[in-house]
Amino acid sequence: MGGPRRSPLTRLGRWLIVIGFAALLAFPFYWMAITTFKQTSDLYNVEHDPFVFNAAPTLDHLRLLFRETLFLRWFWNTTVAGAAVVAITLVLAVPAAWALARLTGRFGQQLGIGIFLTYLVPPTLLFIPMSRVVSWLGLQDTLWAIIVTYPTFTVPFSIWLLMGFFKAIPRDLEDAALVDGLTRFGAFVKLVIPISVSGILTVVIFSFTLVTQEFVYALTFISSAEHQTVGVGVPIYLVRGDVYYWGSLMAACLITSLPIAVVYNLFLDRFIAGFTVGAVK
Amino acid sequence: MAVVETRKLTKVFKKAEEGAVNDVDLVTRDGEFLVFLGPSGSGKSTLLRMIAGLEEPTRGDVLIGGDVVTDLPPRARGIAMVFQSYALYPHLSVEQNIGFPLKAHGVPKPKRRERVDWAASLLGIQHLLARKPRELSGGERQRVALARALVREPTVFLLDEPLSNLDAKLRASAREELTSFHKRVRTTTIYVTHDQVEAMSMGDRIVVLNKGIVRQIGTPHEVYDEPADTFVATFLGSPPMNLVEDTDFIAGFRPESVVPAEMVRGPSAPIRLRIRLVEFLGSERILHGVIDGGRFDGRKVVSRVATAASGGLGEGAAHDFAVPASEVKFFDRATGKRAAPRELSWR
Numbered sequence A: 001m002g003g004p005r006r007s008p009l010t011r012l013g014r015w016l017i018v019i020g021f022a023a024l025l026a027f028p029f030y031w032m033a034i035t036t037f038k039q040t041s042d043l044y045n046v047e048h049d050p051f052v053f054n055a056a057p058t059l060d061h062l063r064l065l066f067r068e069t070l071f072l073r074w075f076w077n078t079t080v081a082g083a084a085v086v087a088i089t090l091v092l093a094v095p096a097a098w099a100l101a102r103l104t105g106r107f108g109q110q111l112g113i114g115i116f117l118t119y120l121v122p123p124t125l126l127f128i129p130m131s132r133v134v135s136w137l138g139l140q141d142t143l144w145a146i147i148v149t150y151p152t153f154t155v156p157f158s159i160w161l162l163m164g165f166f167k168a169i170p171r172d173l174e175d176a177a178l179v180d181g182l183t184r185f186g187a188f189v190k191l192v193i194p195i196s197v198s199g200i201l202t203v204v205i206f207s208f209t210l211v212t213q214e215f216v217y218a219l220t221f222i223s224s225a226e227h228q229t230v231g232v233g234v235p236i237y238l239v240r241g242d243v244y245y246w247g248s249l250m251a252a253c254l255i256t257s258l259p260i261a262v263v264y265n266l267f268l269d270r271f272i273a274g275f276t277v278g279a280v281k
Numbered sequence B: 001m002a003v004v005e006t007r008k009l010t011k012v013f014k015k016a017e018e019g020a021v022n023d024v025d026l027v028t029r030d031g032e033f034l035v036f037l038g039p040s041g042s043g044k045s046t047l048l049r050m051i052a053g054l055e056e057p058t059r060g061d062v063l064i065g066g067d068v069v070t071d072l073p074p075r076a077r078g079i080a081m082v083f084q085s086y087a088l089y090p091h092l093s094v095e096q097n098i099g100f101p102l103k104a105h106g107v108p109k110p111k112r113r114e115r116v117d118w119a120a121s122l123l124g125i126q127h128l129l130a131r132k133p134r135e136l137s138g139g140e141r142q143r144v145a146l147a148r149a150l151v152r153e154p155t156v157f158l159l160d161e162p163l164s165n166l167d168a169k170l171r172a173s174a175r176e177e178l179t180s181f182h183k184r185v186r187t188t189t190i191y192v193t194h195d196q197v198e199a200m201s202m203g204d205r206i207v208v209l210n211k212g213i214v215r216q217i218g219t220p221h222e223v224y225d226e227p228a229d230t231f232v233a234t235f236l237g238s239p240p241m242n243l244v245e246d247t248d249f250i251a252g253f254r255p256e257s258v259v260p261a262e263m264v265r266g267p268s269a270p271i272r273l274r275i276r277l278v279e280f281l282g283s284e285r286i287l288h289g290v291i292d293g294g295r296f297d298g299r300k301v302v303s304r305v306a307t308a309a310s311g312g313l314g315e316g317a318a319h320d321f322a323v324p325a326s327e328v329k330f331f332d333r334a335t336g337k338r339a340a341p342r343e344l345s346w347r
């Protein structure tokens, strides 16, 4: 690594901090994984060390999850709804954010803040009026109910987030593209969007994870098991009264969160990189 | 190659405020290197951006090659522009940056490669083609921006302070390179700067702007030796022209015209100066003095004298100087405009 040479003590301190954080962040995954494969008797015995296997690992919990619940169906629903919500969010938020970012003066600024404020209204309040809209559209108890309602909060947040990215793009760059032969729309598609990939990826991940974890709307708008998403189906069918199927619950969480974690890590450098460095001085 | 013309070109950003550019009429010559010179905020960039089509004029017209292009988008004007910030595309390599205008105009790939290589070799940046803009130094970025501008062989080059991000030494060599480059390609070029040295050394003609108004258009010699008004007189030259106000006129003379009296032959105006401060600049000295006695007693006058000729001109001393009569310019006191020469009595 670059940078000036540090004393061994400073370097040790750094490593301790890094390792500490890594352990902290990895712990939930470790906990989910070990619980998934533990026998129930091992899990519930308070005499046992909870961090290791005290009895042979088992696949019982996975069997329960896949055979006796509609987990695969929920997983599929989540993927479909997630993809749809991401698509709707991008189609609405990207052009809106660009327009707002380029609206100079106070008008654009205030409109941006206004849009962000709608994001702050909690879903626990909104689900009541929203349920009337959903039933008026005849969408109750279908996946469509959440596909049309989730953008009500993914879109404002994404607009607000993308505005920041677009505002950071120097105006000269767009002007240069216009002089070099593009139309305004061409400059937007061939220049603004590629430069803002990190912002757009952030929006994709934000919208998708929201679909996997959202509870209130999914619970109220969808009642039948086969239309539910992971976020609702899993806790409803694996928590029966006061009986928690911990092994299967953790298995479901692990299977859902791993793909997102992997995708996130693939694009990690994109999120961090100061992407416009070197464009202008 | 083409001639750029503006007709009563005006830009008002906010109603009720003064315009950033006001009724500018100018015509370039074919293949000319025209410089827009003016202080910060004088409307140079706005004028250039209107010529480029990046800013919509409030009034007036832009003509390129005889055609009115006021309503055409930038891409249809056959121009290329270099921005002060260089505006290189950060996500593309140097090669893709230079090829960008060609790609945007649908030039096929093999031809594109050829043109990019030609432009890169012209500016000596072939070895940088694979890099990203963030991996380049300021001078290298400037070359890439130039290569991108010339790769399409535009009819007009527009450059907005392309050297202001370079350090002094690099700027001097870049200035020279730009001039010799222009001599080779002979494309009509409009160059914006607030640096009078750049303007004087590079321009075929200089357009001096202030507050969005053209104060003078002329060759470097004309704007320096025959300034049209007091603004041009004081904006050009370092230190600026001395101005001495009388009842209805202003007399102006350059610091280098104020020389020790014993060195002047022919008709001249004598001035006695008390020297307050001496700045040593190597080959010459700047003497800051005040007039001692006479009608203009106490007015500040700056003199620039070769070090070799300035022996005995120390701080605090009073000395007789003289200004050759032909070097004194007269301006109208009310308007600041150039006025006819007249008899000047100092006593």
Ligand SMILES: Nc1ncnc2c1ncn2[C@@H]1O[C@H](COP(=O)(O)OP(=O)(O)OP(=O)(O)O)[C@@H](O)[C@H]1O
Pocket (backbone or CB within 6 Å): B013, B014, B020, B038, B039, B040, B041, B042, B043, B044, B045, B046, B047, B194
């Ligand atoms: N987009 C804009 N909106 C409002 N006013 C503007 C805008 N662009 C420029 N101006 C104003 O117009 C005037 C001229 O600006 P311009 O950028 O043309 O000056 P300049 O001569 O290029 O200055 P500099 O040497 O600092 O670049 C300034 O007073 C500036 O504040």
Ligand SMILES: [Mg+2]
Pocket (backbone or CB within 6 Å): B044, B045, B046, B160
């Ligand atoms: Mg400018």
